[in-house]
Amino acid sequence: MMTRRDAIRTVTLAAGTLALAPSLLRAEQSSMPASLTYPFKLPGLGYPYDALEPYIDAQTMQIHHDKHQGAYVENLNKALASADPQYQKWTLQELLTKLDEVPENIRTMVRNHGGGHYNHSLFWLMLKKNENGKPTGDLANAIDKAFGSYPAFQQKFSEAAARVFGSGWAWLVYGDGNLEISSTPNQDNPISKNEKEIPLLGIDVWEHAYYLKYQYRRPEYIKAFWNAINWDFVAERYAEATKTA
Numbered sequence: 001m002m003t004r005r006d007a008i009r010t011v012t013l014a015a016g017t018l019a020l021a022p023s024l025l026r027a028e029q030s031s032m033p034a035s036l037t038y039p040f041k042l043p044g045l046g047y048p049y050d051a052l053e054p055y056i057d058a059q060t061m062q063i064h065h066d067k068h069q070g071a072y073v074e075n076l077n078k079a080l081a082s083a084d085p086q087y088q089k090w091t092l093q094e095l096l097t098k099l100d101e102v103p104e105n106i107r108t109m110v111r112n113h114g115g116g117h118y119n120h121s122l123f124w125l126m127l128k129k130n131e132n133g134k135p136t137g138d139l140a141n142a143i144d145k146a147f148g149s150y151p152a153f154q155q156k157f158s159e160a161a162a163r164v165f166g167s168g169w170a171w172l173v174y175g176d177g178n179l180e181i182s183s184t185p186n187q188d189n190p191i192s193k194n195e196k197e198i199p200l201l202g203i204d205v206w207e208h209a210y211y212l213k214y215q216y217r218r219p220e221y222i223k224a225f226w227n228a229i230n231w232d233f234v235a236e237r238y239a240e241a242t243k244t245a
């Protein structure tokens with residue numbers, strides 16, 4: 001049976017000759033919509049809704065994927081349906097990195113719903129039940145170098161996630177040869193600020209991401225998140241990012 005990693009590798013080989021934008025990582029080819037164009041489709045979650053229990057509950061995952069991301073895809077398509085056909089040929093990556101060239105009447109829709117589609121597609125790939133999982137190899141060394149230690153990184157990332165006022169995301173990004181922690185409001189992604197800032201890991205701190213299980217206790221959700229990170233995927237993104245940078 002082919003695992004998802006094998007599938008990604010197979011697609012990677014097939015796509016190996018394509019010229020890729022710096023942040024369009026090869027590991028994303030199979031399930032990331034970055035290189036896809038209108039009309040966008042909701043990708044599958046890639047694992048059962050209950051795969052991250054007890055850290056992220058099945059009902060949250062189902063509603064989050066099917067309804068929230070589903071609505072982002074639908075609304076992004078609605079905005080583009082009314083736009084000049086030239087914009088329907090732009091990839092999701094292009095739409096988000098050239099937002100100031102998107103017609104003003106659909107720009108906010110593309111920013112919010114295109115960003116929502118992009119962020120969630122990435123988020124599902126970053127998650128995997130992985131109790132007390134830790135980064136390894138080059139990524140672990142880079143985290144130690146940038147933040148002092150893995151616990152120090154966890155603390156700084158958790159603080160950034162807790163500090164987001166209202167809805168948004170906290171990120172570990174690679175840009176300019178460095179690892180950095182940042183946050184974005186709403187459904188913004190670091191690539192819209194700077195295409196060379198490649199998000200390696202992100203946490204969704206919209207209430208819809210945790211409220212059913214954790215209610216107002218966002219710090220508890222953030223603590224649980226450390227047991228649900230697909231560090232292999234994050235390490236692959238880091239390896240690709242350092243190669244293309």
Ligand code: MN
Nearest residue numbers: 068204206209
């Ligand atoms: Mn969300």
